[in-house]
């Protein structure tokens with residue numbers, strides 16, 4: 407039954423992306439407007455989501471071997487080079503931008519220039535480590551020296567890879583140190599997570615929590631939950647440290663307990679019931695993390711993670727996916743950040759597509775890990 411649904415959905419993805427890829431080869435999309443992808447490559451090349459389109463093309467190439475996807479991925483990676491020229495635009499999201507583009511290109515095909523890009527950006531990420539506070543600084547700009555955000559758990563796999571590639575453990579030490587600090591300060595005992603922690607950037611130590619993109623301080627922004635869930639299982643995969651898997655499982659249990667009966671993810675698990683604000687991206691990211699946890703646990707435990715992952719994906723496929731091949735995006739109903747007045751709400755967002763495709767790619771049995 408699930409196999410049938412997985413095959414049908416994967417076929418829909420393949421059919422749609424065969425049409426969408428050729429007409430978007432020159433773009434780095436973030437959202438789509440009137441059915442057409444926008445393009446961040448000209449005026450916003452440092453934007454943190456610019457790796458997801460080429461990354462999704464690498465997923466498709468890995469799964470199908472079709473050169474259309476490889477060529478589109480490489481074009482996207484080359485467009486990103488402009489971001490490497492603008493030092494002030496480089497932030498901790500270099501992991502999102504280069505690990506699933508250049509990193510995958512190098513790991514799949516051994517491309518030398520791709521390796522250079524991935525190692526330069528790993529050094530950039532490592533350089534953001536604050537020795538006193540033992541965290542990786544998130545963003546640039548005066549006043550944010552002590553800010554760390556949960557999303558960074560998805561950036562540090564670039565560091566684990568860099569250690570293996572260079573046979574230099576410094577990158578891994580920084581990644582593990584950041585993961586340990588995050589485990590201590592972002593993850594609450596009940597498995598919910600805080601989005602932003604402000605540290606004392608000079609002396610170390612927590613100054614305060616900020617609500618960030620969620621409803622507010624003390625709430626539970628679902629995409630932050632999803633970054634943490636997937637990020638900690640990835641740290642486990644790269645290090646084999648049991649506490650990271652235990653943390654990923656705790657966050658997963660909280661996520662599963664808080665998803666509504668219809669399995670459509672809300673933007674914040676602790677916000678007023680009205681207005682109803684969904685965030686499909688949270689569901690797609692969490693599904694990827696749940697599938698990886700299922701791969702890591704004993705046979706009798708797998709269903710605890712796999713069943714809700716598939717239920718979420720099925721619910722979103724039914725209610726939130728657009729399979730019209732004349733329109734560019736697949737997953738609709740993403741939300742940038744919680745706004746009770748509706749800003750940034752219910753739009754297609756490129757990483758929604760990326761993680762939805764990655765989840766189906768995994769369910770189809772593909773084992774090449776992109777992170």
Ligand code: GLY
Nearest residue numbers: 454557619629742
């Ligand atoms: N990393 C920023 C976000 O998830 O919106």
